[in-house]
Amino acid sequence: MGIILLTKKKRNFKQAALYTGTILAGLLYMSCSKKFSESQTFFNLPVDKTMHDLLAGYDTDGDKKITKDDAPQKDYYMVSTKGDTVIIRNTYYLSNLLQELAIAHEEQHDSLRISLSRIQEPPAERISRRIRTHFWDDLTRTIDEEGLNRITEDEKMHDSHQRIYVPYHDSTGIEYFLELQKRRRNLEVVILPPVISAEYVRSINTRPGILSLKIENGKGVPFVVPGGRFNEMYGWDSYFEGKGLIIDGRLELAKAMVDNFCYQVKYYGKILNANRSYYLTRTQPPFLSSFIREVYEATPARERSNEWLAHSLSMAIKEYKEVWMDCKRYTPETGLNRYYAGGLGIPPETEPGHFRSILQEYADKYNLSVLTFEERYKSGEIKDAELDRYFVHDRTLRESGHDTTWRLDNVAADLNCVDLNSLLYKYEKDFEYLIDTYFKGDYTAENGESYTTAYWHEKAATRRMKMKQYLWDAEKQCFFDYNIKTEKLTDFMSATNFFPLWAGLCTEDEAESLVSIMMTELKAQGGILASSKASTIKYATNDVQRQWDYPNGWAPHQMLLWKGLLDYGYESEAREMIYRWLWTITQNAVDYNGTIPEKYDVVNSTHKVYAEYGNVGTEFAYITKSGFGWMNASYQYGLSLLPEDYVHKLDNLEKPEEVFGRQ
Structure with a gap:
């Protein structure tokens, strides 16, 4: 036509x-x-x-x-x-x-x-323009009088209240929201206790609300949400959205998101899975050091604030130590880290019936109907250690950001994951770099502790050695997660196995092996697979298609691995994988009225994903107003890396096999 x-x-x-x-x-x-x-x-x-x-x-x-x-x-x-x-x-x-x-x-x-x-x-031009001029604005929120309605009146509140929880020590936030409560009859302001326990979080599950973020000069500091039903500030989504914002000249908004992350570390003790009340015990994959570094170095030199950098760095070090090193997320037997979410019982954000098959087994054990058992278990009346452990793994899987995948199913809390330890290695290298570059090799955090470049260099070197010891499979020449209970490497082939490329911790020989494996096992028509077909088949215990597994592909995996490929000099491989992903986005937007969703089936290069949670961003009338946060960012980032002649090929919708030949 x-x-x-x-x-x-x-x-x-x-x-x-x-x-x-x-x-x-x-x-x-x-x-x-x-x-x-x-x-x-x-x-x-x-x-x-x-x-x-x-x-x-x-x-x-x-x-x-x-x-x-x-x-x-x-x-x-x-x-x-x-x-x-x-x-x-x-x-x-x-x-x-x-x-x-x-x-x-x-x-x-x-x-x-x-x-x-x-x-x-032209389609690439149109998609990029819409992201730059419309989508970021539509995804921007504030937690204040002006922005409250847009978040507190969504389906996650469950009642007519606009309920907001404010940290015990945030005097600015408490004063602001208590004053606002006087003018808004349906606003319920709850001041959190000074110490937030798992029992407390469970007690407020029937009264869900938004967690406040930073108030500055009488206004909420803005942030970007993923889109669709994800109408709050998420942990690792925000970093990737921030990369897109920087590319699109929205540096102040990216900086504001860093400020909200630092607020979360200061007042909630962690970067939250998202700022909802039921996420108080859960974090997400750590990217704060990268976010700080990229925002600061994108800022013109004359506009940089050493005070801002010093505070942000202090909060990142606080997060590193308190969230990852001085708690259950650190495993002393290996010297490495794991995801380990706090909380009690069933994750309250899940849809009704999500755990029905699991709960049915235990309901039969107690000779109860499944609904009765669920209510009594939720209230704490019934305690079952085995089921408790299952939900520790499930909450931990969600903390990892990969909810859900067969890689982590009923085992997440027992794994020293390649992705997490790569991210923490990057923290250590970022701290080393920032202190050396901007603080002359010696930095004192806000709590009075001093750190040198050499301190962080040693931390990174130790982690790299431990990762090679525990996470490297010498026979397969690839990184894999390590199970601290069985004391064995897993063999699940996931995109997360290749995060060491992004973190820069590989030797040249290791990188060569990783790239060869990735391009063999995870390359699909439409981009990089979240996991291999063989691993998904091997570890699936039922027919439920987990959304972070084959045949799906996700924006954060693409963005991290593109950079890893480029950093190690694999430009042709990077160009191919960038093109494949952008072509998938472009072709679907052309064919389906501008649709830009949460994820794709990259085997078939389609947004029509048949996984457990569907595909956010596909339900709209007439026009998508926001796309999806990290998908938007991946498009802008990919275009910034792709040579102009390949952008022209995108506009003409030249298929990957026409550009690169058959796989």
């Missing part, structure tokens, strides 16, 4: 060239008329009527989108302001038109003046 251009004087279909294979072919003119100028062609369209006509003629499945799944039965004619008649027969162009009309409708315009060039906007 393409677009045919006709003059209103003569409609000569024989002389109108048709779509010839690329998305942009089809801007044509009649030999009998003057040359058609795309840049000077505009249309004045009545918004509501045009939207109605488009949907009536082209949205044949009634989902309020124009996609490749629709089966339009007629051409769509438009007359330009100069009198030229245009016929649009291309799903991508029609969906672009619908999206632009939806924006005008949202802004309450009766008519839309639109150029043909906007309708025909």
Whole structure:
């Protein structure tokens, strides 16, 4: 399908060239008329009527989108302001038109003046522009009077209250929200106890609420949410979103997110899984040192604040020591780390019935109905050590960010994971670098403790040695997670096994082996797989498709491993994997009305993912307003790394096999 251009004087279909294979072919003119100028062609369209006509003629499945799944039965004619008649027969162009009309409708315009060039906007350019000019703004939130409604009135609150929990020691936040409570009858402000226990967190599970973030100058410090039902500030999502923000010139927003992370460390004792009350005992993969470093070094030298860096570094060191080293997340028998989430009982954020099959086994054991058993277990009336341990593993799996994967199923808390230890190695190297570069090799944290460059150099070297000792499989020449209970390496092939490339802890020989394995085991048509097919089949105990496993691919894995490949000099491999991922995003956006979701099936290069939690970001009418946070970032990051000729190939939707050959 393409677009045919006709003059209103003569409609000569024989002389109108048709779509010839690329998305942009089809801007044509009649030999009998003057040359058609795309840049000077505009249309004045009545918004509501045009939207109605488009949907009536082209949205044949009634989902309020124009996609490749629709089966339009007629051409769509438009007359330009100069009198030229245009016929649009291309799903991508029609969906672009619908999206632009939806924006005008949202802004309450009766008519839309639109150029043909906007309708025909090259897809990579359009996706990137929408991310830069629309998506980040739509995903931005604040926890204050202005921003409270957008978060507290979502489906996760469960009642009519706007409930906000404020840390015991945050006098600024307490004063602000108590004053606000006087003006808002349905606002319930709860001041958290000075020590937050697992028992306390369980006691408030029936009264869910938002956890406050930083208030500065009478306003909430802004942050970006992932999108869809994820309407709060998440841990590792925020780092990847921050990379996209920096690329798009939104440095102040990225810096604000670092400030909110530092607030969380100071007042909640950790970077939270997300700022909801039921996440008080759970963190996520650590990226604060990288976030600080990248924000600071993206800041023009004349605008850098040594005071900001000193405070942020102090909070990152506090997180490193208290969250990861001086608690159960450190395993002294190996000198390495594990994820280990606190809390009691069933993770309250899960959907009703999510654990029904597990709970049924224990309900039978106690001769109770499953619903009765669940309620009595949730309240603490029934205690079962075996089931408790299962939920320690489950909460820990969620803390890892990989919820869920067969790699961590019922074993997460027993693993020294490759990804986590790579991230903590990066912390140690970042601390070494920042102290050496900006504090002349000697730094005193806010608690009075002093640190030298040499101190962190030694920490990193020790961790690298321990990782080689416990996590490196000499026979397979690859890193794997280590089970501290069985004292054996696992053999699960996951994208996380290759995080050492990103952290920079590999030797050249190790990197060569890792790259070869990754490109063999995890390369798919649409990007890097979250796990290999063989490992997923081997460890699956039922037919539930875990979303962090084959055949799916995720933005954070792509972004980390692209950088790892580039840092070790594997430019051609990096270029290929970047292209494959961006092509998947671009092709799906072109075919499905601009859809940019949470994840993809990268084997089939589709957003139609059949996993346990579906795919956030695919349910919208007319136009996606926000895409999905780290997916947006991966697009901008990938484009920033891709040579211009490959961006042109993206615009033409050249398939990976056409660019790189068959796998």
